[in-house]
Amino acid sequence: MREDTIHVAIAEDQTLFRECLVSLLNGFDRIKVNVEAANGKELLEKLYLIAPTPEVVLLDLTMPEMNGLDTTRQLKKLFPTMKIIILSVHSEERHIVHMVGEGVNGYLVKNSELTEVVHAVESVYEKGFYFNESMLRAIHSGMGHRYEKSYNPNSPITGREKEILELICQEHTTQEIAEKLFLSVRTVDGHRNNLLEKTGARNTAGLVIYALRHDLFKFNW
Amino acid sequence: MEGQVDVFLFLFVGMLTLALLAGAVVIFFFFYQKKMLGQELHVRELEIAHREELLHSNIEQIESERHRIATDLHDELGGIFSTLKLKVNQLDKGANLKQLVAESREIIDSGIDSVRRISHSMTPPGLEMFGLADALLSLCQKNSSPLLGIDFDFDATFPRLNGQAELGLYRIAQELLNNSMRHAGATRIRLHLSRLEGEIYFEYSDNGKGFDPAILQSLRGLGLKNIEARANYLNAIVEWHTQPGNGLKTIVKVPYLG
Amino acid sequence: MPWPRLIIAIASFFIAFPVVLALFRYRQLSIAMRAIAAYVFLSGFIQITSSYLNGQKQNNLWLLHLYTPLEFTCIVWFYSTVLQGFLKRAVFVWIGVGFALLSGLNSWFLQDPKTFNTYARSLEGILVILFCLVWCYKTLTEMKIKQLQKDPVFWVNTGFLLYFSGNVLLFAFSNYILGINRALNLYIWAFHAFFSILVYFFISIGLWKAR
Numbered sequence: 049m050r051e052d053t054i055h056v057a058i059a060e061d062q063t064l065f066r067e068c069l070v071s072l073l074n075g076f077d078r079i080k081v082n083v084e085a086a087n088g089k090e091l092l093e094k095l096y097l098i099a100p101t102p103e104v105v106l107l108d109l110t111m112p113e114m115n116g117l118d119t120t121r122q123l124k125k126l127f128p129t130m131k132i133i134i135l136s137v138h139s140e141e142r143h144i145v146h147m148v149g150e151g152v153n154g155y156l157v158k159n160s161e162l163t164e165v166v167h168a169v170e171s172v173y174e175k176g177f178y179f180n181e182s183m184l185r186a187i188h189s190g191m192g193h194r195y196e197k198s199y200n201p202n203s204p205i206t207g208r209e210k211e212i213l214e215l216i217c218q219e220h221t222t223q224e225i226a227e228k229l230f231l232s233v234r235t236v237d238g239h240r241n242n243l244l245e246k247t248g249a250r251n252t253a254g255l256v257i258y259a260l261r262h263d264l265f266k267f268n269w
Numbered sequence: 270m271e272g273q274v275d276v277f278l279f280l281f282v283g284m285l286t287l288a289l290l291a292g293a294v295v296i297f298f299f300f301y302q303k304k305m306l307g308q309e310l311h312v313r314e315l316e317i318a319h320r321e322e323l324l325h326s327n328i329e330q331i332e333s334e335r336h337r338i339a340t341d342l343h344d345e346l347g348g349i350f351s352t353l354k355l356k357v358n359q360l361d362k363g364a365n366l367k368q369l370v371a372e373s374r375e376i377i378d379s380g381i382d383s384v385r386r387i388s389h390s391m392t393p394p395g396l397e398m399f400g401l402a403d404a405l406l407s408l409c410q411k412n413s414s415p416l417l418g419i420d421f422d423f424d425a426t427f428p429r430l431n432g433q434a435e436l437g438l439y440r441i442a443q444e445l446l447n448n449s450m451r452h453a454g455a456t457r458i459r460l461h462l463s464r465l466e467g468e469i470y471f472e473y474s475d476n477g478k479g480f481d482p483a484i485l486q487s488l489r490g491l492g493l494k495n496i497e498a499r500a501n502y503l504n505a506i507v508e509w510h511t512q513p514g515n516g517l518k519t520i521v522k523v524p525y526l527g
Numbered sequence: 528m529p530w531p532r533l534i535i536a537i538a539s540f541f542i543a544f545p546v547v548l549a550l551f552r553y554r555q556l557s558i559a560m561r562a563i564a565a566y567v568f569l570s571g572f573i574q575i576t577s578s579y580l581n582g583q584k585q586n587n588l589w590l591l592h593l594y595t596p597l598e599f600t601c602i603v604w605f606y607s608t609v610l611q612g613f614l615k616r617a618v619f620v621w622i623g624v625g626f627a628l629l630s631g632l633n634s635w636f637l638q639d640p641k642t643f644n645t646y647a648r649s650l651e652g653i654l655v656i657l658f659c660l661v662w663c664y665k666t667l668t669e670m671k672i673k674q675l676q677k678d679p680v681f682w683v684n685t686g687f688l689l690y691f692s693g694n695v696l697l698f699a700f701s702n703y704i705l706g707i708n709r710a711l712n713l714y715i716w717a718f719h720a721f722f723s724i725l726v727y728f729f730i731s732i733g734l735w736k737a738r
Contacts, residue, residue: 089612092611092612093611093612095558096557096558096559096608096609096611097557097558097559097608097609097680098557099554099555099556099557099558099560099737100554100555101557101558126616273707273708273711274711276700276703276704276707277704277707277708277711277712277714277715280696280697280700280704280715281714281715281718283696284693284694284696284697284715284718285693287692287693287695287696288689288692288693288722290692291656291688291689291692291693292689294660294663294688295663295685295688295689298663298666298667299675299676301667302666302667302670302675303675305667305670306670306673309670
């Protein structure tokens, strides 16, 4: 578990909620919120003018001027390595899967406990995804055909790749996976990229959803 | 050699001029930005101060209204129930049944009247059911007297508005009427209500003693603050036309998309 | 040493200040200011190479042909970040690529690399001045920035505006005056050197103030 500071950006139009969240998150040693915005447009402007560029962004779905969906698309284009966590009032399975399809890394409801938010930020920073248990359950049993379409029967997932996928879902970092399977980090990354291509997922979060959907991995409920 | 120097002179002067222009742009930009920011800040501060004043006057009004209701309830109803109780006690003792019952009936009727009056002063009767025009008509009729003539002209096709707008305008009319009767000593009052393009147009005029429009700046007293607050709440514009000795004309325009 | 040569010499060393600042503060620079760091490093490198070639008595003007599109690319990158949201990103990409292409074509077909690339440099000057004015306009109308003198972008923008405004005429006429009178030519280029010192100074302030 690394101990470097995680820089966070927050885009949320409810001022009071945002200001409270900022001050609460800054109370944790490891987290520093250095960008605050009331909509997507403001967020994008400020990201270029701050140093260091935040690694994680907490993004509201409903904002004026530029909502969470459009902002996510822009962020993927302009800041491809930035991890995105959606903050939403609802936690509908459809929305979650849709947003992960757009490339977000995690999903939180607005009435989450503060500890969960912190856990989500750290999780997304270190492992690339975060969903809480009820969301995982919902995804597992959910409908939706997005990933069905991207599954390419001509290049099924190999046994080795299945192993790695399972370890990813168990929230192991690339380093840990490499150690466990006696492979080099580069090899693990290579398999991971193959998985991304074969499943059509955009990031680790997408892989997790794919695994849940296709029963390639069973969580201990 | 002369011609050569000219070329260089031209170049030098040109460069210097452009640089100075650029410098002027930067300086202008810098100071203009500071000024604009300062102005914006100032305007915002004024707005906040004004809003606070309106809020305070609102609170004051609510408290004074509560006080009035409490007093009314205590004075009228309290007295009525006490007297009634006395009568009923006497009934028990058997003396003069018929007369006591008649008297009790009267007291009860008067109690019912008081309750009606107190509750109507809180909520204008019929406003919710029959609308603003009807309520204003009733208000004008109730307050007319041989000493005070009140005209209300409105179109029979005046539409129903949403609850807030109707109540707000009614209260404004009530306030204006109160002022005219109590402070301005008016003998003729005229109300006008109509619907124009995109707005509701309400006009109130009296022939009272008017006031100095300068006090509008401080909005002190005369319930003017309440009227402004209500108008604000409806996103309406209020226009005051008055001079000392020259009566008062107030125009309220409420945006209406209908 | 006659004073024009002195000023020109100082200008060529002055670039060291922003280079050193950019190096030491690189980690703490925002993305926008990293574009400026790139500009400064590029200029420093070209400056060294140019001085070396000069010492070898070789014509070094071809460096300018190379430098011009690279310099403009850095500047376009900078303005694409600070004008984010005001203009579409595609605009900057088109202008950057377009200019690089035009400059390349100019050096290949029109103006010999042994001479000044006056067309390219004049166009560059006008474009950068326009960018500077757009930023001024954006900042003025949005009125979000409270203390301008604390904003690094303000200093960089001012530097570019002054430098390119003062020099765009010179860029246009540099070939012409070279042929007229070498002595007077030197004085004019000393004036240019003054502007160089100015822009590097302002950029240094910007790098210093960068959070």
